[in-house]
Amino acid sequence: MNKKYGVLLIGCGHMGKEHIKNIYYKNNVDIVAVIDIDENRAKDFARRYNAKTHDTNYRAFLKDEAVDIVIIATYPSTHLTILKECIEVKKHVICEKPIASNFYEGKEFIELVKKSNSKILVGHILRHNESYNKIKEMIDNDAIGKPIIMRMIQNHHTKNWEKYKRLIEETSPIIDCGVHYIDIMRWITGEEVRSISGISQRTEFDLPENKYNYGMINLTFSEGSIGFYEAGWGNTIKAQNLKEFIGPKGRIVLTYGRDRLENKEEGDLIEYYKYPENKYEIINIDCERKPTDLQFDKLISMIETGEEANPSIEDVAKAFELSFLADEAIKDKKLIKL
Numbered sequence: 001m002n003k004k005y006g007v008l009l010i011g012c013g014h015m016g017k018e019h020i021k022n023i024y025y026k027n028n029v030d031i032v033a034v035i036d037i038d039e040n041r042a043k044d045f046a047r048r049y050n051a052k053t054h055d056t057n058y059r060a061f062l063k064d065e066a067v068d069i070v071i072i073a074t075y076p077s078t079h080l081t082i083l084k085e086c087i088e089v090k091k092h093v094i095c096e097k098p099i100a101s102n103f104y105e106g107k108e109f110i111e112l113v114k115k116s117n118s119k120i121l122v123g124h125i126l127r128h129n130e131s132y133n134k135i136k137e138m139i140d141n142d143a144i145g146k147p148i149i150m151r152m153i154q155n156h157h158t159k160n161w162e163k164y165k166r167l168i169e170e171t172s173p174i175i176d177c178g179v180h181y182i183d184i185m186r187w188i189t190g191e192e193v194r195s196i197s198g199i200s201q202r203t204e205f206d207l208p209e210n211k212y213n214y215g216m217i218n219l220t221f222s223e224g225s226i227g228f229y230e231a232g233w234g235n236t237i238k239a240q241n242l243k244e245f246i247g248p249k250g251r252i253v254l255t256y257g258r259d260r261l262e263n264k265e266e267g268d269l270i271e272y273y274k275y276p277e278n279k280y281e282i283i284n285i286d287c288e289r290k291p292t293d294l295q296f297d298k299l300i301s302m303i304e305t306g307e308e309a310n311p312s313i314e315d316v317a318k319a320f321e322l323s324f325l326a327d328e329a330i331k332d333k334k335l336i337k338l
Helices: 014-021 039-048 076-088 103-115 130-140 161-168 173-189 292-305 313-332
Strands: 005-010 029-035 053-055 069-072 092-095 120-122 149-157 193-201 214-221 226-234 240-247 250-255 268-274 279-285
Touching: 005 014, 014 029, 014 039, 014 069, 014 292, 029 039, 039 053, 069 076, 076 092, 076 103, 092 292, 103 313, 120 292, 120 313, 130 173, 130 240, 130 250, 130 268, 130 279, 149 173, 161 226, 173 193, 173 214, 173 226, 173 313, 193 313, 214 313
Parallel strands: 005 029, 005 069, 029 053, 069 092, 092 120, 149 226
Antiparallel strands: 149 240, 193 214, 214 226, 240 250, 250 268, 268 279
């Protein structure tokens, strides 16, 4: 009989919802409690997702023997403290990214994970996304050749500016989402970053002077590939997603199912252009954009079989470091060579 895992969710915001909505119904999951500083929100989550209880403070639940796994879906500045407390009581952890709001806490986070006997998985959710896995498979099979041009845009037209402003006070858009796409670029190409530069702008003037709500970074890679990443959050920024991979033998473009103009029921759309044949191939991938259930299953495999994390903590560390270097390149208006 499969073990049933007691889960404690800390943080009932956007990512907390993404995590719990995909796992609460699993036969091997028991939602022990949901925690949020907003008691009404925690209460709502408990009712929606069949949690046994809710609270505004997580600490008492860490000592509960019914809790096996803690999901940390709070702001980055709280991650290190909560991780330490989880490790002390031997709980397994899924922690959202970025792992910290500053570089030094991030380094401490990484060292704790390396030394811990607990199984800890950082939420680089795109590693578990079937569309990105398909694109990696295609590129590994030389579908577009090398070197590769990677163009990534992740812009949000904010309908709740105060929520985004609170996040920008902790981390920039380049760091918050950039850790995902820097990781994806390294993973898909198998290449290392060799230089980073970038620019930024403030279109929202109620931000602190040293913060920005829009940024672009350029990366060069060890075997000649290059990457461009753009991230902006604001009241006047257009929501936009672009995920494009271009090589001498062809092009791969990913459109999320929700962004398709038609055939949304088919899931994600991968458009593959093959050169010099001048042929197009349409590939439909029926998958969740944020497959937190598959990520949770990965943690269970780590616990039960000793399987390695995906991504590894070394890859998490690299993406985290590079995102902070990108932020530094933007703020200091310089090219950083590695």
